[in-house]
Amino acid sequence: MKFLIAEDELDLQQSIVTYLEKDANICEVASDFHEALEKVELYDYDVIILDINLITGSGLEVLKALKKGKKSAGVIIISANNSLDDKLEGLDLGADDYLTKPFHLAELNSRIKAVLRRGKFGGDETIEFNEIKINTKSRTAYIDDVPLTLTRKEYDLLVFFVTNQGRVLSKEIIAEHLWGDDSDLIDNFDFIYVHINNLRKKMTGETSKYIKTAYGSGYKFINH
Amino acid sequence: MSKQQKPVKLLRKASKIFLFISGILMIVSTVALYFYTKNLLQDEVEEELFSTEARIESSLKENNQAFSLPPVIEVVEILDLKTEFLKDTLIFDPSQNEDEVFRELSTFKIINGKNYRITVRNLVVESKDILIAIVISYFIIILLTLLFLFYFNVEGNRKLWIPFFENLEAMKVFSVKSENPIELVESNILEFQELSTEISILTNQVRDDYQNLKQFTEDVSHELQTPLAIMQAKIENIINTNAIDENQYLLFSSLQQDIQRLKQLNKRLILLTKIENNLFVNIAEIDISKRIEKTAFNFRELFNVDIIFDESQSLNVSMDPYLAEVLCNNLISNAVKHSSKQESILVACTQNSLIISNLGEEPIENPEKLFNRFYRESKSNQSTGLGLAIVKRICDLYEFKVDYQFQDSRHLFSIIFK
Numbered sequence: 001m002k003f004l005i006a007e008d009e010l011d012l013q014q015s016i017v018t019y020l021e022k023d024a025n026i027c028e029v030a031s032d033f034h035e036a037l038e039k040v041e042l043y044d045y046d047v048i049i050l051d052i053n054l055i056t057g058s059g060l061e062v063l064k065a066l067k068k069g070k071k072s073a074g075v076i077i078i079s080a081n082n083s084l085d086d087k088l089e090g091l092d093l094g095a096d097d098y099l100t101k102p103f104h105l106a107e108l109n110s111r112i113k114a115v116l117r118r119g120k121f122g123g124d125e126t127i128e129f130n131e132i133k134i135n136t137k138s139r140t141a142y143i144d145d146v147p148l149t150l151t152r153k154e155y156d157l158l159v160f161f162v163t164n165q166g167r168v169l170s171k172e173i174i175a176e177h178l179w180g181d182d183s184d185l186i187d188n189f190d191f192i193y194v195h196i197n198n199l200r201k202k203m204t205g206e207t208s209k210y211i212k213t214a215y216g217s218g219y220k221f222i223n224h
Numbered sequence: 225m226s227k228q229q230k231p232v233k234l235l236r237k238a239s240k241i242f243l244f245i246s247g248i249l250m251i252v253s254t255v256a257l258y259f260y261t262k263n264l265l266q267d268e269v270e271e272e273l274f275s276t277e278a279r280i281e282s283s284l285k286e287n288n289q290a291f292s293l294p295p296v297i298e299v300v301e302i303l304d305l306k307t308e309f310l311k312d313t314l315i316f317d318p319s320q321n322e323d324e325v326f327r328e329l330s331t332f333k334i335i336n337g338k339n340y341r342i343t344v345r346n347l348v349v350e351s352k353d354i355l356i357a358i359v360i361s362y363f364i365i366i367l368l369t370l371l372f373l374f375y376f377n378v379e380g381n382r383k384l385w386i387p388f389f390e391n392l393e394a395m396k397v398f399s400v401k402s403e404n405p406i407e408l409v410e411s412n413i414l415e416f417q418e419l420s421t422e423i424s425i426l427t428n429q430v431r432d433d434y435q436n437l438k439q440f441t442e443d444v445s446h447e448l449q450t451p452l453a454i455m456q457a458k459i460e461n462i463i464n465t466n467a468i469d470e471n472q473y474l475l476f477s478s479l480q481q482d483i484q485r486l487k488q489l490n491k492r493l494i495l496l497t498k499i500e501n502n503l504f505v506n507i508a509e510i511d512i513s514k515r516i517e518k519t520a521f522n523f524r525e526l527f528n529v530d531i532i533f534d535e536s537q538s539l540n541v542s543m544d545p546y547l548a549e550v551l552c553n554n555l556i557s558n559a560v561k562h563s564s565k566q567e568s569i570l571v572a573c574t575q576n577s578l579i580i581s582n583l584g585e586e587p588i589e590n591p592e593k594l595f596n597r598f599y600r601e602s603k604s605n606q607s608t609g610l611g612l613a614i615v616k617r618i619c620d621l622y623e624f625k626v627d628y629q630f631q632d633s634r635h636l637f638s639i640i641f642k
Contacts, residue, residue, distance in 0.1 A: 009450055015457035019464070080449035082491065083498075084546065102453030102487055105460045153525055168463045168473075172480040179526060191527045215473035218463070 001025045001116065002044070006036035006062060007051040007078070016049065019105040020112070022166065033057030040066050045073045046119075047112050050095070052079040052086060060093060067094045074115035078103065104173045106164045113163040129162050130223065132207060143207050153178055154199045161211060161221035170218045235381055242377050246370040253366065258359050265351040266327070270310060273329040276344045284335045284342075295326065298343040305332040305339055312348065324349060387411035391420060398427060400434040401500070442497045445490045452490070456483050485608070492610040495550065496597075499617045504544040512539040512548065512641075513573045519552045520571065529560050533571040539578065541641045547618050554611040555580050555637055561607060562635065570634075579638045587630030594628050 003020055007013040008031055017027040028043070030036035033056040040048065040062055048066070052059040063075060075097075077090040082100040090098050096115045099108060117125045117136060125136040133142045141148045141158055150158065160177050161169070171189040178195070196219065200208045206224070214220040232240075280297060284290065290299040295315045308331040317324045326345040333340050390409040398406045406427045408420040459476050462468065468476070498504065513535050520531040541548070555578075559569045563582035572579045593599045595616035598609040619626040625640040 009454060011454045012450065012457055015454065015461055018461050019457070022464070080446050080453075082494070083503075101449040102456045102483065105457050151525060170463065170473075170477045170480055172477060172484055173460070176484065194528060195526075215463070215468075215470045215477075217477060218473065 001046045003027045003112070004030060004036070004039055004043075004045045004048045004073075006030040006039075006048065006054065006059065008032055008053075008055045009051075016105065016108065019109065019167075023109075033059075033062065036062045037065055040071070040073075041069060044071060047074040047076065047115055049076050049078060049108070049112075052077050052081070052090065060090065063090065063093045063095060072119065074112075074119050076108070076111055076115060078108075104176060106160070106167055106169055106173050107177055109167070110160055110163045110177070127159065127162055129165065129210075130207075132158075132162065132203075132210075134159060134162065143204060148202055150199070150202060151195075153195050154202065157195055157199050158203075161219070165221045165223070168214045168218050168220050174219070234385065235378065238381050239374070239378055242374060246374065250363070250366050250370060254359060254363050257362050258355070261355050261358050265355055269327050269346050269348070269351055270329065273310075273327065273344045273346055277329055277331055277342055280342055280344070281331075281333055281335065284333075284340065288336050290340065295345050297345075298341075300341045300343075302332070302339050302341045305334065306330075306341075308332060313345070315345070317347075384413075387413070387416045388419070391416075391423065395423060395427075400430050401502075402431070405431065438497055438501055441493055442501075445494045445497070448486070448490050452483055452486055456480065459483070489608045489610065492608050492614060496610065496614060496617060499547070499614070499621055502621075504547055504621070506544045506546075507542050508545050510541050510543055510545055510548040512541050512552070512578060513537060515548050515552045516556070516571055516573070516578070519549075519556050523556055523560055527560060529563075530566075530568040531556070531571060532568050534573075537573045537575070539573045539575065539641070541622075543618075543622050547621075551615060551618050551639075554615050555639075558611050558615075558637070559635075576642070577638060577640045579636060581631075581634040581636045583633060584630065584635045585633070588628065588635070591628050591630075595626070 001023075003025055005013050005016050005020075005027055007016065007029070010031060013029050013031065017029060020027050028039065028045070030039050033054040036050070036054060036059070037057075048062075050059040050062055054062070059077060059079075063077075066073065066075065075095040077087075077095045077098045078101060079086060079090075079098070080101045087098045096118070097111045099111060113127075114136070117127070127134040127136065131144045133145070134140070135142075136159065139152075139155055141150060141155060156178060157174070160174070171192045174192050174196075175189050178192075196211065200211055203210075209224065210221050212220045212222055276297070280299060284299065290301060292298045292300075295317070308329070310327070310329050313326050313328045314323045315326050316322070325348040327348055328343060328345045330341060330343045333342060387409045388411075394406055394408055406424060408424060411417055411420065459479055463473060463476050516533060517535040520533050523529055524531055556569070556571070559580050559582040562584065563569060567583045570579075570581045588594055588601060590599070590601075595612050597613045599613075600607065600609050616626055618624075619639060623642055627638045627640075629636040629638070
């Protein structure tokens, strides 16, 4: 997959690149408004990660240029401003998703995968991993074509794991993914273990072993 | 003296002083006039008595014959001479058929070798009537004058002070949060002009400071988001490098928690500022009961807590949908945070109120500070300390009444909607 990361904070830009390149993706970068505009007009990307406040201009202008050029790239806006108006304007202009800084890279990765699924497979939204198959439209997971009875949170967890395979997911990252950050912090992450253990129990046979413990308190979803 | 006096209205006070001084002036001047006129009249009477006496005396000298016209004139031959005297005396007046006061002058003279006592009298009644007439007319005139002056004084004062009172009203309704500068009435009175100028300068300063402070909070919070994002992203890449051991991982994981805390704090500060800046203008009809059920469902699912709630009673409130969500979330998460998993959280709705309660050992120490920013009863809880402050702000925004009580070993939070 080919991504464009239009972000003027170079540290953040490079961190995103490092994280995304692990899946053998090609990441190009744009560090200011003009570079972003130029690259968007010249090249095709699968997904563009677009900072809304680029130093020399607004990311929304880049988005407008992109849509004008009838490019099919998925767009995820990242912004330091979580105002609803910005979000709505971005989505109105045709962005596929909106993330407020600061976000976890795993969360960004998960959102990118979701955008790709929706774009590429034209409605047939499925994720496959060995014997696991997930239909993201009907929100059901199958192992060897046998449907699993998962709660909402267990399903979310499974999708999050599969889309971030090979990455270490700390309980903080998982907690925020499941919980969002709308509620005041609950500093007890025990609830994560409960949901993961339940998920493991429901994933019959060998598949439960995909969820591995990393560094004692984190998790990693990985092929044997 | 120690007791503070009840404040008096300016115009009333001015009128009171005017009336008081006028009253004193009126009484004193009337009394003075009374005595002065009385003296004047008496002098007049006495002068007349003396001149009558002189005429009688000269007539006696010429005619050598004593005559009398009682009670007005009496000429009597006597043996011994005395010194002349003036006095008031009561004499029966047959024409009036009653005793009348007379002013009497008695002189003793030797005329043509004979000793005479000449007594001349004058009726006082007449002069007394004049006196009374003068005093009463004076009193009426001065009373009318003063009433007239009083009316003009009050009216004049009222007109004079109009700019002052209008500006005072403007200041009463002024709020530092208001968007527009204070509107003051112009006046051509120097002191009022100066007062208006000073008020304008002060209020503008206060408004600017307030705006700057609010903007500053929001700016700082927004500026913090990017460095936090960088820190978070770097940590995530580090834990994915395979180059760290378990202890280092724990450190990074706890760093993630700290960043998470900062994120929460930031987000809530921005929310608070936005509420204060009145940026939530969407109003929709929200069923709080449904909202609570949704929130409760999430909490039950995530944390396996027991939240008992009967959603059959609907509770419709007009407010911003996002703020309604925040309100429910903050109240329930507050209850969840402060109770253990075995205990149930009770939520109840009526037609216009919401009550959320959880078990507790003892009441909150400082309930009046409970809704303050960053107020915590214990350090053990890693909350942002803004959850209830936000609840309060939202309630203030829509004029809901939020209250805390401790009853039957339960912390009770109630909101009465309008």
